[in-house]
Amino acid sequence: MGAAMIAGLPLSNRVRDYPESEFRHPLPHEAELTAGVRIEPGRSYGFFTDTTVCIGCKACEVACKEWNNLPADNLGLTGDSYDNTGHLSANTWRHVAFIEQMADRPTEMRPFQSNWLMMSDVCKHCHNPPCMEACPTGALFKTEFDTVVVQQDICNGCGYCVPACPFGVVDLNPLDGKAHKCTLCYDRLKGGLEPACAKSCPTDSIQFGEVADLQQRAAKRLEHLHAVGVPSAYLYGAPDGPGATGGLKYLNAFFLLTDRPEVYNLPEAPTRPSDRVAPSLLSGLAAVAGLAVAAVALFSRRD
Amino acid sequence: MKRVEGTVLFTQESRFMLETDAGERHLFILSHKASAEAQQLPPLQHRQARVRVTYDNDPAIIGYAAHAIDVLPEQRRGQGARQWARQ
Amino acid sequence: MNFIPLPSPSAARPVSDAYDGTTYYGRPALKPAPFENSVVGSYIFLAGLCGVAQVIATVADVARAPRREGLVRRGRLLSMLAPTLGSVLLVYDLHTPKRFYNMLRIARPTSPMSIGTWILMGFSIFSGATAAAQVAADWVRPGWARLLHGIARTTQVPAAVAGAGLGTYTASLLSSTSTPLWAAAPKSLAVQFGSSSMASGAAALAMAERHAGSRSLARKLDTLALAALAVELGASVVSEATYRTRGISAAEDAAADTRTIAQIGTIAPFALQMLAGKGKRSAGILSDLASLAILAGSFCLRTGVMEAGDESARRPQDYFRFAKPGNLPK
Ligand code: SF4
Numbered sequence: 246m247g248a249a250m251i252a253g254l255p256l257s258n259r260v261r262d263y264p265e266s267e268f269r270h271p272l273p274h275e276a277e278l279t280a281g282v283r284i285e286p287g288r289s290y291g292f293f294t295d296t297t298v299c300i301g302c303k304a305c306e307v308a309c310k311e312w313n314n315l316p317a318d319n320l321g322l323t324g325d326s327y328d329n330t331g332h333l334s335a336n337t338w339r340h341v342a343f344i345e346q347m348a349d350r351p352t353e354m355r356p357f358q359s360n361w362l363m364m365s366d367v368c369k370h371c372h373n374p375p376c377m378e379a380c381p382t383g384a385l386f387k388t389e390f391d392t393v394v395v396q397q398d399i400c401n402g403c404g405y406c407v408p409a410c411p412f413g414v415v416d417l418n419p420l421d422g423k424a425h426k427c428t429l430c431y432d433r434l435k436g437g438l439e440p441a442c443a444k445s446c447p448t449d450s451i452q453f454g455e456v457a458d459l460q461q462r463a464a465k466r467l468e469h470l471h472a473v474g475v476p477s478a479y480l481y482g483a484p485d486g487p488g489a490t491g492g493l494k495y496l497n498a499f500f501l502l503t504d505r506p507e508v509y510n511l512p513e514a515p516t517r518p519s520d521r522v523a524p525s526l527l528s529g530l531a532a533v534a535g536l537a538v539a540a541v542a543l544f545s546r547r548d
Numbered sequence: 549m550k551r552v553e554g555t556v557l558f559t560q561e562s563r564f565m566l567e568t569d570a571g572e573r574h575l576f577i578l579s580h581k582a583s584a585e586a587q588q589l590p591p592l593q594h595r596q597a598r599v600r601v602t603y604d605n606d607p608a609i610i611g612y613a614a615h616a617i618d619v620l621p622e623q624r625r626g627q628g629a630r631q632w633a634r635q
Numbered sequence: 636m637n638f639i640p641l642p643s644p645s646a647a648r649p650v651s652d653a654y655d656g657t658t659y660y661g662r663p664a665l666k667p668a669p670f671e672n673s674v675v676g677s678y679i680f681l682a683g684l685c686g687v688a689q690v691i692a693t694v695a696d697v698a699r700a701p702r703r704e705g706l707v708r709r710g711r712l713l714s715m716l717a718p719t720l721g722s723v724l725l726v727y728d729l730h731t732p733k734r735f736y737n738m739l740r741i742a743r744p745t746s747p748m749s750i751g752t753w754i755l756m757g758f759s760i761f762s763g764a765t766a767a768a769q770v771a772a773d774w775v776r777p778g779w780a781r782l783l784h785g786i787a788r789t790t791q792v793p794a795a796v797a798g799a800g801l802g803t804y805t806a807s808l809l810s811s812t813s814t815p816l817w818a819a820a821p822k823s824l825a826v827q828f829g830s831s832s833m834a835s836g837a838a839a840l841a842m843a844e845r846h847a848g849s850r851s852l853a854r855k856l857d858t859l860a861l862a863a864l865a866v867e868l869g870a871s872v873v874s875e876a877t878y879r880t881r882g883i884s885a886a887e888d889a890a891a892d893t894r895t896i897a898q899i900g901t902i903a904p905f906a907l908q909m910l911a912g913k914g915k916r917s918a919g920i921l922s923d924l925a926s927l928a929i930l931a932g933s934f935c936l937r938t939g940v941m942e943a944g945d946e947s948a949r950r951p952q953d954y955f956r957f958a959k960p961g962n963l964p965k
């Protein structure tokens with residue numbers, strides 16, 4: 246793919262091949278045109294969500310619902326700022342959080358987001374995904390794009406992935422009895438398309454690409470933000486940083502945040518639940534074995 | 549339980565969009581009690597099959613719970629529309 | 636123009652060991668397990684009871700306990716509740732029960748639910764064989780019976796090993812999640828579950844021995860049950876201390892009633908057995924009461940932990956306090 250600066254944007258040279266703006270046929274490797282990346286099996290893909298440019302338009306939420314044919318849920322109003330979506334669920338795979346920080350005086354307001362922090366939350370597609378490590382049926386698996394997907398023809402709704410996820414993402418739908426979460430648009434990736442949310446994001450707050458690329462892009466963006474006076478910016482889910490602690494390593498879908506993780510409803514230092522399997526099993530067995538030895542002593546006593 | 553007939557427009561996992569003969573579109577989720585499985589839905593989409601869905605409301609979502617899907621014979625395709633036109 | 640000095644990446648990270656109580660509108664940051672606590676709690680209780688019943692029967696047989704035949708038979712038969720009723724409970728709790736067999740597609744060492752499935756499978760096979768040989772031996776001619784007892788004596792060993800796993804893996808099932816209360820003290824919770832299993836199995840078999848008129852074995856089993864309770868008490872003190880230092884103990888109030896029964900079930904048996912040791916006439920009743928208290932306590936320990944865990948998952952402040960760098964495993 247030849248990347249060139251076209252009209253100030255780093256776009257693929259291929260855009261010149263398509264002067265029309267409406268298409269009656271799918272374009273081969275469309276993501277090259279929309280995200281500057283060719284999607285090929287065997288590589289790692291993910292999202293870099295830069296919250297400093299999010300305007301809270303919820304285009305990502307809508308695009309996700311549309312493409313994935315997800316019904317509206319969480320009906321009603323929450324009263325919590327403009328967030329009536331509430332949380333990620335079996336039927337909601339993108340969730341825009343709204344944090345109003347209006348206590349500061351106007352002169353102290355940050356030069357972006359007008360002291361509203363907005364963040365489009367999504368499944369993190371963890372490098373070492375706890376949901377997948379917990380799944381006893383193998384329904385949850387790593388795809389050829391290094392994303393984490395629930396295979397609907399295998400999941401039996403045991404629900405064990407739900408408490409395993411350190412971010413409260415994956416959810417059971419009691420109606421169809423299966424676990425659901427963001428698939429990073431598995432079907433679109435197979436067709437060479439950029440995921441629906443990233444494609445629809447008008448500010449490029451959600452960027453889709455190869456994880457290594459995105460991490461570099463994020464590092465540059467961070468440097469820039471620090472240089473222009475946003476020292477609070479940091480990456481959540483970058484290798485071994487906040488959000489990728491305790492053996493998760495890194496998150497394929499990571500974020501640039503400007504306040505503490507908890508403000509965005511994210512844990513600062515999540516753990517990898519499977520690390521607790523061995524210590525727990527061994528301690529339990531030791532207790533039973535010890536008591537069994539006591540039983541041997543008791544039983545072999547003559548009376 | 550209610551019944552509705554229409555065309556399967558598209559499917560995703562256990563969800564499918566049905567266009568009724570009156571041209572309304574409704575979202576259904578295949579219930580875990582249904583004998584049909586989610587992996588049987590995509591062929592219906594490819595054929596744009598006409599089906600009869602037995603369903604229930606679900607207050608938690610804007611959509612319905614599908615309990616049974618009966619594929620209608622192909623020759624009846626369009627007949628519904630004609631009937632509709634006659635009314 | 637003044638430039639703010641570039642902070643080093645590590646300085647930009649919000650490293651703070653103190654959690655200031657921030658939440659996102661108090662919304663949960665985690666999803667509680669979608670298990671039905673009474674169903675899965677019953678399974679965990681049964682798994683413990685049956686697994687340990689097999690362990691006790693095997694230990695009694697191998698240690699050649701005097702007059703052990705009745706105890707061994709009852710232990711082997713009691714253990715059959717897990718493969719039967721226990722499996723039904725597990726399948727019932729699935730949200731797509733007709734696909735229960737998908738559990739057997741893979742074996743996943745990172746998933747206690749997968750480990751448990753295979754432990755239950757192994758236990759069912761070996762315990763089933765042992766129980767079948769036992770039942771058959773009770774019916775056939777002595778010559779055949781000796782052969783069948785030989786078979787049971789062989790199969791009971793792997794059955795007992797699986798039984799020990801069955802009585803304890805359920806703790807790691809809970810601990811290997813992100814639910815704060817379950818994840819905070821994996822080792823002591825496992826000791827609690829394991830010893831509570833031992834107490835419940837010993838209590839149930841003690842009661843049966845008493846009613847079969849085998850006093851001395853009943854007394855030994857009662858002692859074993861009390862020893863297990865003592866271990867459980869010790870481990871629960873460790874767990875409680877961990878919850879308190881991590882600042883997540885408040886969630887336990889959600890299961891206050893269940894916890895009270897569980898606590899009575901671990902403490903009352905000591906008093907009841909002491910009284911039984913004194914009073915001659917009502918000794919049997921008091922000992923039975925102690926056994927029943929142990930069984931009720933063992934059941935409530937499991938459901939109580941499950942309820943409290945769900946509540947801790949719903950409390951964002953608990954999770955955020957728990958998910959701090961200071962709490963990471965070293
Ligand atoms: S964020 Fe949760 S659901 Fe997504 S991959 Fe990680 S553990 Fe699985």
Ligand code: SF4
Pocket residue numbers: 379380381382383384385395399400401402403404405406407423424
């Ligand atoms: S609910 Fe489905 S995806 Fe989740 S752990 Fe169970 S089988 Fe796996």
